[in-house]
């Protein structure tokens with residue numbers, strides 16, 4: 001891997017080492033490229049665009065046939081409905097958003113707090129059967145949630161964690177810790193152990209050495225890892241659907257899905273809720289994008 | 304106080320036996336050099352003394368007290384790392400201040416100490432830079448400053464001068480010797496450069512494949528190498544080794560030459576030997592008490608002297624000569640040998656046979 005730690009964690013713009021090589025030359029290429037990219041963009045973005053349009057249309061325009069693309073009246077009523085009930089007071093959806101924030105945030109923080117030191121330990125110390133342990137840790141991610149949701153449901157019922165935010169936090173943490181350990185071990189491996197050795201000779205304990213000199217170098221990696229963990233917890237649907245039922249506990253994904261069906265579906269509300277749901281992750285990823293790129297490229301290749 | 308003793312250090316990395324029973328006794332205040340080629344286990348030895356490497360066996364005593372299980376911080380040692388290990392996100396100033404901060408010195412004490420160190424090592428201009436903005440030699444000096452800024456029990460230095468250019472290296476050599484003398488502290492200094500070892504050390508330990516070959520003053524190691532390997536490793540140009548056997552009062556070379564057998568050897572007749580001759584104990588201008596004949600193989604002018612390569616049979620002798628010496632390859636030569644200063648080694652074990660009668 002050619003990227004050094006210093007370089008990856010530098011706050012300046014990433015250096016371009018070599019300009020990308022273009023195999024085709026001339027105008028033909030750019031026309032072809034532009035066409036393909038346009039088609040791709042339209043296909044990918046149309047649903048998003050449609051969702052946003054629907055969220056700001058009045059109900060009669062939502063159901064209008066033929067569909068209206070441009071000439072409709074803009075309204076923010078659906079967004080109001082997301083947060084407040086028609087009779088005043090907080091809506092069930094807004095509660096579910098708050099639940100999502102709590103559950104995703106807490107499980108991400110927990111996974112990071114547990115996973116980063118574990119990754120450091122796996123990277124720095126001679127652990128017995130290290131490879132087997134790491135493989136075992138990773139293997140917990142082999143199965144998709146839907147495979148394990150029934151046994152977990154039964155276990156949770158025994159210990160009273162059904163329909164409980166703590167239950168969701170714990171299961172999301174359990175899913176994110178292995179991922180965090182694996183991602184972070186790559187980052188820790190990239191930081192020379194000598195910094196800690198030198199700090200220990202300076203007179204710090206091993207943990208102080210880690211905190212003072214290694215941890216700051218891991219910030220980009222932690223940011224990248226935490227964003228991925230957060231996205232997983234934020235978007236998670238299967239566990240949330242099976243393990244929660246009441247409006248007080250439910251997170252946003254099952255709550256939004258719950259709007260669909262019944263006799264009539266308020267598509268404007270569904271669309272507005274979806275936009276609100278998608279925004280935080282987008283904003284967060286945008287804010288840490290610099291770290292994310294450094295982090296993802298740095299951790300991607302293991303030596 | 305600052306005595307330091309390592310006994311029977313053993314450490315393996317998988318199949319590699321990095322340390323194979325290393326024992327060192329470093330007296331208080333001495334400049335103790337560990338000399339060995341790359342991969343000899345020098346860094347591992349230092350790390351073991353510093354408490355950074357978990358040993359398979361052996362003990363480390365500091366000031367007479369068993370410190371084998373102590374943390375690096377508790378051992379109160381300072382180390383210059385082979386690859387510097389400067390903290391990348393911190394300025395030079397903060398790097399040098401780190402050992403003092405760890406020990407909770409006041410910021411005015413820190414400022415004074417850092418200032419003093421940086422002027423001693425000529426890095427005042429660099430204090431606000433980060434390690435990435437330094438040249439190799441500057442980094443090395445910052446690493447030295449970080450070690451020297453406090454007064455630990457002993458200083459451990461892992462090849463601190465290797466990355467400097469020759470001029471700076473010679474300067475720093477003198478400077479370090481001076482610092483050592485003025486501090487009166489114990490230095491354990493690792494190097495693969497025998498000139499550095501011979502010129503700076505009070506005591507040299509020669510290390511090879513995790514085993515100490517010889518410990519002694521530079522003169523002892525140079526004049527009375529314990530074995531063939533030490534003889535060949537220490538000294539430049541390297542010692543010439545000729546295969547021969549003892550036969551009565553003569554040494555008979557594998558290449559057909561004969562020399563009178565030095566009085567001090569104890570080898571019995573017929574034993575396979577190696578005759579070690581240093582370049583300065585050989586001459587192409589008549590002087591010594593015995594001679595070998597060979598042909599001129601090459602000339603290596605070095606300014607203050609010329610090294611003459613003489614081929615005797617299939618073996619090459621390196622002979623020190625005056626810079627004015629000339630000759631054409633192939634020309635016949637008589638090489639006179641100062642047999643009193645020659646070394647004899649057992650060809651099988653490599654051990655020196657020269658000690659007994661001297």
Ligand SMILES: Nc1ncnc2c1ncn2[C@@H]1O[C@H](COP(=O)(O)OP(=O)(O)OP(=O)(O)O)[C@@H](O)[C@H]1O
Nearest residue numbers: 316319321339340341342343344345346347348495
């Ligand atoms: N962490 C490690 N893992 C595996 N092998 C190691 C490790 N550290 C050292 N070794 C091996 O132990 C032996 C001694 O290494 P060491 O670094 O002590 O040598 P050295 O004398 O300092 O060499 P150099 O002059 O090149 O620095 C070498 O063969 C090296 O490959």
Ligand SMILES: [Mg+2]
Nearest residue numbers: 345346385461
């Ligand atoms: Mg080394």
